[in-house]
Amino acid sequence: MTATAAPPQAVAPAEPPVHKASLRKRLVPYWLLLPGILWLLVFFVLPMLYQASTSVQTGSLEEGFKVTWHFQTYWDALTEYYPQFLRSLLYAATATVLCLLLGYPLAYLIAFKAGRWRNLLLVLVIAPFFTSFLIRTLAWKTILADGGPVVDVLNTLHVLDVTSWLGMTEGERVLATPLAVVCGLTYNFLPFMILPLYTSLERIDTRLHEAAGDLYARPSTTFRKVTFPLSMPGVVSGTLLTFIPASGDYVNAELLGSTDTRMIGNVIQSQYLRILDYPTAAALSFILMAIVLIMVTVYIRRAGTEDLV
Amino acid sequence: MTDKTAGGDVRLAGISKHYGSFTAVHPLDLTIPQGSFFALLGASGCGKTTTLRMIAGLEEPSTGTVSLGDREVTQLPPYKRPVNTVFQSYALFPHLNIYENVAFGLRRRGIKSVKKQVEDMLELVELGQFAQRKPHQLSGGQQQRVAVARALINHPQVLLLDEPLGALDLKLRRQMQLELKRIQTEVGITFVHVTHDQEEAMTMADTVAVMNGGRVEQLGAPADLYENPKTTFVANFLGTSNLIEAEVLEAGAADVTVGSAGATLRLPAARCSTTPKAGGKLLVGVRPEKISLVHADEEDTVAAGRNKIRGTIAASSFIGVSTQFVIDSPVCPELEVYVQNIERDARLAPGAEVVLHWNPEHTFGLDAAQDIDAGIETVEEGA
Amino acid sequence: MRWLRRNLVVIAGLGTLAYMILPNLVVTVFSFNNPTGRFNYAWQEFSLDAWKDPCGVADMCGSLALSLQLALWATIGATVLGTAIAFALVRYRFRARGAVNSLIFLPMAMPEIVMAASLLALFLNMGIQLGFWTILIAHVMFCLSFVVAAVKARVLSMDPRLEEAARDLYAGPVQTFVRVTLPIAAPGIAAGALLSFALSFDDFIITNFNSGNTVTFPMFVWGSAQRGTPVQINVIGTAMFVIAVLVVLAGQMVGNRRKNAQPK
Numbered sequence: 007m008t009a010t011a012a013p014p015q016a017v018a019p020a021e022p023p024v025h026k027a028s029l030r031k032r033l034v035p036y037w038l039l040l041p042g043i044l045w046l047l048v049f050f051v052l053p054m055l056y057q058a059s060t061s062v063q064t065g066s067l068e069e070g071f072k073v074t075w076h077f078q079t080y081w082d083a084l085t086e087y088y089p090q091f092l093r094s095l096l097y098a099a100t101a102t103v104l105c106l107l108l109g110y111p112l113a114y115l116i117a118f119k120a121g122r123w124r125n126l127l128l129v130l131v132i133a134p135f136f137t138s139f140l141i142r143t144l145a146w147k148t149i150l151a152d153g154g155p156v157v158d159v160l161n162t163l164h165v166l167d168v169t170s171w172l173g174m175t176e177g178e179r180v181l182a183t184p185l186a187v188v189c190g191l192t193y194n195f196l197p198f199m200i201l202p203l204y205t206s207l208e209r210i211d212t213r214l215h216e217a218a219g220d221l222y223a224r225p226s227t228t229f230r231k232v233t234f235p236l237s238m239p240g241v242v243s244g245t246l247l248t249f250i251p252a253s254g255d256y257v258n259a260e261l262l263g264s265t266d267t268r269m270i271g272n273v274i275q276s277q278y279l280r281i282l283d284y285p286t287a288a289a290l291s292f293i294l295m296a297i298v299l300i301m302v303t304v305y306i307r308r309a310g311t312e313d314l315v
Numbered sequence: 316m317t318d319k320t321a322g323g324d325v326r327l328a329g330i331s332k333h334y335g336s337f338t339a340v341h342p343l344d345l346t347i348p349q350g351s352f353f354a355l356l357g358a359s360g361c362g363k364t365t366t367l368r369m370i371a372g373l374e375e376p377s378t379g380t381v382s383l384g385d386r387e388v389t390q391l392p393p394y395k396r397p398v399n400t401v402f403q404s405y406a407l408f409p410h411l412n413i414y415e416n417v418a419f420g421l422r423r424r425g426i427k428s429v430k431k432q433v434e435d436m437l438e439l440v441e442l443g444q445f446a447q448r449k450p451h452q453l454s455g456g457q458q459q460r461v462a463v464a465r466a467l468i469n470h471p472q473v474l475l476l477d478e479p480l481g482a483l484d485l486k487l488r489r490q491m492q493l494e495l496k497r498i499q500t501e502v503g504i505t506f507v508h509v510t511h512d513q514e515e516a517m518t519m520a521d522t523v524a525v526m527n528g529g530r531v532e533q534l535g536a537p538a539d540l541y542e543n544p545k546t547t548f549v550a551n552f553l554g555t556s557n558l559i560e561a562e563v564l565e566a567g568a569a570d571v572t573v574g575s576a577g578a579t580l581r582l583p584a585a586r587c588s589t590t591p592k593a594g595g596k597l598l599v600g601v602r603p604e605k606i607s608l609v610h611a612d613e614e615d616t617v618a619a620g621r622n623k624i625r626g627t628i629a630a631s632s633f634i635g636v637s638t639q640f641v642i643d644s645p646v647c648p649e650l651e652v653y654v655q656n657i658e659r660d661a662r663l664a665p666g667a668e669v670v671l672h673w674n675p676e677h678t679f680g681l682d683a684a685q686d687i688d689a690g691i692e693t694v695e696e697g698a
Numbered sequence: 699m700r701w702l703r704r705n706l707v708v709i710a711g712l713g714t715l716a717y718m719i720l721p722n723l724v725v726t727v728f729s730f731n732n733p734t735g736r737f738n739y740a741w742q743e744f745s746l747d748a749w750k751d752p753c754g755v756a757d758m759c760g761s762l763a764l765s766l767q768l769a770l771w772a773t774i775g776a777t778v779l780g781t782a783i784a785f786a787l788v789r790y791r792f793r794a795r796g797a798v799n800s801l802i803f804l805p806m807a808m809p810e811i812v813m814a815a816s817l818l819a820l821f822l823n824m825g826i827q828l829g830f831w832t833i834l835i836a837h838v839m840f841c842l843s844f845v846v847a848a849v850k851a852r853v854l855s856m857d858p859r860l861e862e863a864a865r866d867l868y869a870g871p872v873q874t875f876v877r878v879t880l881p882i883a884a885p886g887i888a889a890g891a892l893l894s895f896a897l898s899f900d901d902f903i904i905t906n907f908n909s910g911n912t913v914t915f916p917m918f919v920w921g922s923a924q925r926g927t928p929v930q931i932n933v934i935g936t937a938m939f940v941i942a943v944l945v946v947l948a949g950q951m952v953g954n955r956r957k958n959a960q961p962k
Contacts, residue, residue, distance in 0.1 A: 035790035039798060042779035042842060046801055049839040053816035060819045108714045115711030127715070129946050134718055136942035137725060138900055140919040141935040144927060145721035148728065148739045196718055246807070254809025257902060261923055271811050271903075278815055278907065284822070291815040298809055373862050393865040394874075400866045406859035410881045419877075420867035465867070 061288035071284060083289045087273055091297070094269040097184065097259075098252035101191035105199040105248045106241065108192065113203035113240070114233075118212065131200055139194055143261050146190055150180045150262070182264035190258035198247040206240030207233070242309045246302060253298055270294055323349035323384045323472055325370060325505065330379030332365050339365045341529045342378060347473075347507060347522075349384075352499050354508045354520035358552075358690075362529040363509045364403075367475050370507065372396045383472055394423070399466035400475040404482055405458050407450035413437070413461055414446040420469040436468045439498070456487045463495070467502060476508045480515065492519055513553050517541070525549050527690070541602075545588040547681055550600050552690035557606075559599045559647045560683065563591045571680065573597055576645040580622045580678065587680035596683035603651040605677040608640060610660060611668035621672040626650065628667045638663075642671060722939055729932035736926025748929035752937075755928040758918055762934060765915040768830070769899035772837035776898075777891045779838070780845025781883075787846070788853040805843045813840060814907035821908060828910025836908050837898040844897065845890035852886025 061079060065071035084091070116127045134142060149156055157180050160166050169175040174185040210233065218228040234241075256271030270290065277287035325347040332340040340362040347353045355363040368374035370381055372393035380389045388396050399420070407416050417436055421429045437443045440460040442453075450458055459479060466474055479495070480488045496519050499506050510516050516523045517537035524534040525548070533540060533549045544550035547558060561573035561580065571584050571591050580599055584591070591597050601622075609616060617623060626644030635656070640663070642650040652671060654663075663669065702709075728738055732745035753759035787798065805813060817836050821828060860882065864874040902916040909917060919931055 035786040035792045038782040038786035038790075039792075042783040042846075043798060043801065045779055045839060046805070046842065049817065049820070049835055050805055050813065051801070053813070053820040056823050057816035057819040060823070108710075108717065111707050111710035112712075112714040114707055119708060119711075125950060129943070129950075130715060130719065133939065133943060134722055135896060135900070137722055137935040137939045138916055138919060140902060140916050140923070141725055141931055142721040144739075144919070144923060144931075145724040145728070148724050149720065151739060193717065193721065196714070250807060250809055254811040254903075256811070257920075271809075274811055274815055275906070278818060284819070287815060288819060291812045294809060295812045299807070302807060371866060373866070392870075393862070394868045394870050398866075400863070402859050402863055404857070404859070406857060406863040408860060408863070408878060408882075419864070419869075423868040423873055423877075469867070 057288045057291065060284050061292055063285050067282050076285070079285045079289045080293065083286050084293060087270065087290060090268055090270045090273050091293070093267070094253050094271065094294075095297070097188055097191060097267075097269060098249050098255075100188050101195065101252050102199075102245050102249045104188070104192040105196050106245060109196055109199040109203055109244065113200050113207055116200075116204055117207035117210075128204070131197055131204075135197065140257065140261075143190055143194065143257060146186070146193065146262055147181065150186055150189070152179055152181060156180070181262065182267070184263070184267050186262040187259050187267045187269075190262045191252045191255060194255075194258065195248040195252055198251075199244040202244040202247065203237060203240040206237045210236050238309065242306065246305075250298055250302065254294060323505070325473055325507070326382040327366070327370070328380045328382070330366070330369060330376045330381060332362070332369060332374060333377045338529055340369075343531060345524065345531065345534075347505060349472075349505055350503050351522055352496070352506045352508065352520045354510060354516035354523045355526055356510055356513060356516040356523050356552075357526035358511055361526040363511075363526045364477055366526070367400075367477055367507060367509045370473065371398055371400050371475050373400075397469075397472040398475060399469050399471040399473075400477060401459075401462045401466050401479045403478040405450075405462040407458055407461055407465070409450055412447050412449055413442065413453070416450065416461060417465045417468055419465060424469075432468060436464045439467075439501075440464045455483050456491060459483065459491060460494075463498065467498070467504070470502075471504060473505045473507060476506060478509055478511070480510075480512075488515070495519065517553070525552060527552075543586065543588075543679060544600070544681070546689070547598065547685045547687055548690035550679075550681065550690070551688070555603055555651055556600045557603060557647065557650045558681070558687050559601075560687070561597050561599045563593050563595045563597050566591045566593050570675075571597070573599055573680075575599070575647070578624050578646050580624075581675040582622075582678035582680055583676060586678065589680070589682040591680060598681040598683050598685070598687060600679045600681060601673055601677055603639070604637075604653045606650075606652045606671050606673045608642075608652050608654050608663065609670050609672070610662045611670055612662075614670045617670060617672045620675070622675050622678060624650070624671045626669055626671060628663060628665050628669055630665055631663065642669065644671070725932050726936045726939070729929060729936045731929055731932075733929065738927045738929050738932065745929075748933045752930055752933045755930045757913065758915075758928070758930055758934070761913045761915045761918040764830075764912070765899055768833055768837060768914060769895045771834055772841055772898040773891050773894040775834070775838040776841035776845050776894045777887060780842045780890060781849050781887055783842075784846045784849035784853055784886075788850055789858075802843050802846050805840055806847075810840070810903040811907075814904040817904070818907045828908055829912045832908045832910070833905055833912060833914065836904045837901060840901075840904060841894035841897055844893050845887075848890035848893060849883065849886045852883050852889075856882050 059073055060071070062073060062075050062077060063071040064074045064076045064079075112127075112131070116124055116131070120127050148154070151157070157166075157178065160180065161178055166175050166178060166180070169185055170177065174188070175183040180186050180189075214232055214236070215228055218232045219225075223231060254271050256269055256275050259267050259269045259272050274287050274290050274294070277283050277290065325345075327343055327345040329342045329344060330340065331338065331342045343366070345366075355366060357363045365374060369376045372381075372388070372391060372395075376389065380387055382388065383397065408419065411419070414433055414437075418429045418433045421432060433446075434443065437446055440463060442457060442460055442464070445453060445457065450461065453461065459482075462479070476495075480491050483491060492515060495506075508516070508520060517540075520537065522534065523537055523540055525532045525540065527548050533545045535543075540549060541553055544553065544556070547556075550556040550558065559575055559580070561575035563571060564574050564579070565572040567584065569584055571582050571587060573580050573582070573591075582599060587597070589597070611625065614623075624644050624646050626642040626646075628640055629643045629649065630641040632639050633656075637653045637655050638659070640652045640654065642652055644650055650671065728741070729748060730744050730746065731738055731741055732743045732747060733740065734742055748754070783798070783802065786792070787795070787802075814836070817832075817839075820826075821832055826832060856879075860878055861874055864878040865871075869877055900916060901914075902920065905914050905917060906920065913921070915934075919927075922928060922931060
């Protein structure tokens with residue numbers, strides 16, 4: 007046998023040829039990253055810096071704006087527009103809770119009860135996406151129209167009495183009230199809640215339900231102790247995907263609400279595009295970003311999951 | 316790609332692999348003769364797969380060279396080496412059917428008419444009727460055969476097999492071992508087989524290299540490795556060994572006499588992997604099936620000249636063809652003894668006093684400076 | 699009563715589904731309306747006028763064509779850039795991985811209006827004319843992260859041994875990529891591209907900030923909500939819905955037939 011094993015104490019043969027991965031090979035990932043990352047740096051990070059600088063500028067449109075480190079803008083913006091901030095967070099939170107309450111049964115139905123209808127139901131969930139969301143939001147103007155069938159039914163059932171007692175509606179109207187705005191927000195972001203919920207529910211082994219039943223858990227207990235905890239990743243990413251865009255939305259408030267339902271998005275939009283008070287607009291959007299990021303971070307810590315999206 | 320002329324050996328010279336500060340393979344010299352069935356055997360993480368991947372070109376060695384015959388291929392990328400691999404878990408292309416999977420290598424080399432070759436190859440592995448199926452529609456054993464066909468169709472100089480049977484159940488594994496051996500004899504290509512299963516390595520290979528901690532511990536024919544282990548790792552990893560710590564009483568030219576806890580044992584000097592010196596220590600080993608067992612009352616029936624040890628039966632388990640005993644003895648706790656079930660002695664039950672005896676020729680000696688338990692715990696752990 | 703309790707989930711789920719589908723029904727029904735005023739919010743009488751002349755409203759079909767064009771280019775751009783990033787993230791070890799991952803994640807974790815406003819700040823400061831190109835830049839930017847997420851998921855689940863096997867079987871780097879990597883990663887890339895197209899086509903907030911005088915289809919709808927909503931908007935909405943549903947159903951049928959043709 008010509009084969010020999012190197013003795014255990016053997017050192018490498020004299021002057022061994024040492025091979026190193028070529029420079030070209032090591033640069034491959036950087037070449038792949040370069041264009042996309044550059045795009046994000048120039049059109050996502052750089053704009054943030056510009057906005058930061060804008061937010062501490064003073065001046066006017068005619069004379070031009072200059073960086074004067076005028077942090078007062080932030081304080082002024084916050085004191086002047088805190089009702090809109092609070093309203094945005096309240097509407098977004100309400101819509102998120104409603105999305106969860108409405109979306110969970112549907113996600114559960116598709117994941118566990120739909121059988122051969124599963125694919126059809128999934129298509130129906132994403133189908134609304136196929137029509138421009140602005141057109142669909144406008145349709146709510148028809149649905150919630152004064153004196154229309156929906157409002158009539160709610161009125162007859164005295165639902166509107168309750169909601170107006172809660173300050174969500176006024177008189178016999180739904181349109182142009184907070185209820186209409188929240189209803190629109192809920193509608194627009196429901197698919198973003200249902201899809202992550204469905205994904206995490208679908209992963210649950212149905213034998214776990216049987217095991218829980220076998221271990222003397224009643225259906226409601228099984229849900230509380232087994233199904234819901236296992237669906238937490240879906241709940242977390244669903245609520246984030248709903249809350250974050252809803253908090254900055256101004257479309258629903260503009261189309262379905264009134265001047266009394268203006269959200270912070272409406273303020274930023276009009277400051278930037280109509281009033282042209284750029285420093286205030288920039289400060290407002292930074293405050294919104296900070297609030298959302300802080301809330302999201304705290305929420306993720308609390309929910310104890312790092313699994314996002 | 317076929318080069319069946321002499322000198323088609325695989326030669327590894329000073330080859331090693333580091334990942335940062337971790338050394339997966341220590342500098343290693345190895346020659347694998349053309350046409351042999353060579354096995355790299357070891358527990359997971361011993362460097363056997365890394366060695367294989369360096370031959371394939373999938374891993375660049377940190378030092379050293381790889382040669383096929385007279386040609387050095389160290390710098391050649393895998394697609395330019397006349398070497399093919401059967402991957403662990405097969406790595407069949409999921410988007411191509413079986414026919415296209417097998418034809419893949421031929422097509423990449425620009426061969427237009429592949430039909431005849433592919434059909435012949437599918438016949439060889441008995442999968443002719445599955446040509447249009449997708450890989451996920453085949454069973455594990457069938458997928459494994461496709462992987463072999465896909466590699467062999469290129470007539471490589473060397474076929475590398477990375478734990479090819481690891482995902483199969485025991486019965487199918489036995490069947491595929493014979494099948495692979497048949498194919499190897501039929502095509503006459505060098506097979507380099509990586510496995511952690513010592514039985515698989517011993518049944519299939521002509522030569523086995525036992526690897527441990529990035530080094531080759533011992534290399535040889537299966538029977539040779541089994542009978543003459545040179546290290547405690549090999550003694551324990553291949554089958555089971557009883558290792559007794561003993562003191563050398565007399566080191567003659569032909570025979571060595573050692574003593575342990577009052578017992579005196581003899582062994583041939585030629586079977587010692589180290590040079591014993593009188594007064595020094597030696598590990599004395601004997602395989603469980605070489606030992607005979609008699610009840611203490613019949614000690615006088617043991618022929619003179621045999622190695623003898625007294626002990627007590629601690630446990631016995633009946634497994635059909637044989638009975639396995641664990642014996643407690645002052646010489647060594649937990650000695651294992653396998654006795655063929657020819658005539659069973661009812662007195663040999665736990666608690667009974669017994670005498671163990673065996674032919675001194677069946678004893679081997681190892682360097683006492685080693686870890687006596689090396690290779691034991693890793694035996695049953697798969698990759 | 700017991701039946702009701704047992705099927706509570708089904709009833710609640712279908713209720714939600716009805717809530718989600720209702721606006722689409724309204725859009726469809728009102729595409730056959732013949733409203734008296736400028737707004738198409740109240741039912742008057744059945745009419746096929748809008749369907750007979752879908753482009754009868756000034757500028758609407760132009761804006762639709764513009765949106766399709768934008769979505770197409772944004773999809774191509776985001777898919778190419780995003781796929782490259784996804785491959786780099788999954789297949790290579792390099793410095794600053796964490797930073798790259800956060801940079802990809804941040805645009806998805808930020809209210810759209812913040813990105814919209816800051817991009818406008820950039821364009822205003824640099825004196826760039828708002829229009830087609832600024833919209834395209836913005837769309838590629840926010841679609842990029844979604845493509846990376848979709849492709850990454852697919853490439854992560856792909857066995858790296860497949861590419862090794864290809865290289866072992868005489869396929870060079872280019873051949874390996876074209877014959878093995880790309881076909882296997884294709885579903886992820888397609889999902890990312892479809893998502894990009896949908897996001898870009900339907901985007902309003904970022905476009906609203908960065909379009910200048912250019913009018914995309916969502917911008918047209920927004921404007922008409924102030925000036926008056928032509929029935930043709932509903933015609934386009936309905937047609938889009940029907941076409942998309944047909945495409946999805948056809949895709950599923952092809953998929954099913956393929957599955958049935960290859961018994962397990």
